[in-house]
Amino acid sequence: MKIVSWNINSVRFRIDIVERFLREVQPDVLCLQETKVIDADFPFETFRALGYEHILIHGQRMHHGVAIVSRVPVSEDDRFDWQANREARHIGVRLAxxxxxxxxxxxxxxDVPDREVNAKFGQKLDFVQRMTDWSAALDCPTILTGDFNIAPLPSDVWSHKALLKVVSHxxxxxxxxxxxxxxxxxxxxGRHFHPAPARLHTWWSYRSPDWTKNDRGRRLDHMWATGDVAKSATRHHVFEDCRSWIKPSDHVPIMTEFAF
Known part of the structure; x- marks a missing residue:
């Protein structure tokens, strides 16, 4: 089974590259973040035409939004409000x-890594703490994936020294x-199959006119698994070439293959 995560940065605006990716890679499950669309306007028909009949969405107008599309049966399991303000930032499903x-x-x-002067930074830390509280009580086989917006290891960024005071690192x-x-x-x-300090970036800023020239990437997108599920993982891949496709997201897809 191939499971993919991709911050698409507007699923409708980038539906052409989503369709190209699905045709070329044919994942079983695609987890999208930052879909930026209300549920009623989600491009269901494009996915269904490609065989992705199982579509679960948690949308929001213009901002945020998450979705899981699958060609294997899934059932909706949960929507957690880890932001504590009803933003559409999570959706969970259960496989058969x-x-x-x-x-x-x-x-x-x-932009400022100080919760006293930047409320958004405090909200981010609180979000991760709520995830931690949930995780500590978790007692079933689980894959946790998405845009974590944190690059944890020194080798997860283009320059550890330059980014120590930059939000995300x-x-x-x-x-x-x-x-x-x-x-x-x-x-x-990601790091299980590509141990540090191997290159494993998933995001490059739009601010650079040529992302390949300065190559200032960060690993913001992750796929984790509980130990029982991780035993079934066989391969992990980052689709860096997608950053050069027409109208790209600033993130690229990541995929783990599982033997189940």
Whole structure:
């Protein structure tokens, strides 16, 4: 089974590259973040025409939004309000084999890494803490994936030294993500198959006119699994070439293959 996560940064605006990706890679399950569309306007027919009959969405006008589309049966399981303000940032499903897939879009956190002067940063840390509380009580086989908006390891960014005070790689964020990972002994599948310091970037800013020239990437997108599920993982891939497609997202898809 191929499970993909992709912050698409508007599913309707980028539906052409989504369709291309599905045709070329043919994943079984696609988890999308930042769909930026209300539920009624989601492009259902495009996905159904490609064989993705099972579509579960949690939309919001213009901002945020998550979705899971699948060509294998899934049932909706949960929608957690880890932001505590009803933003559409999570949707979870259960596969027929009982494995849960939790698709999450963690807040970016603004520009200043200080919760006293930047409320968005505090909201991000609180979001991750609510995830940690949920994780600590989790007792079923689970895949946790999405845009975590945190690059935890020094090799997860183009320059550890340059980004230590930049939101997404600050020590306080990394420590928060470490606590989340430790709360249920999550296996980071990206680094399981591509141990540090291997290159494994998933995001490049739109601000650069040529992202390949300065190559200032960060690994913001992750796929984790509880230990029982991680044993079934066989491969993890980052589709870096997608960053050069027409009208690309600033994120690229990541995919883990499982032997179940």
């Amino acid at each position: 084999n009982g494995v849960r897939i939790e698709n999450v879009y963690v807040p970016a956190g603004g 600050t020590p306080v964020e990394v420590e928060a993500l470490d606590r989340l990972q430790a709360s249920n002994d999550w296996i980071d599948l």
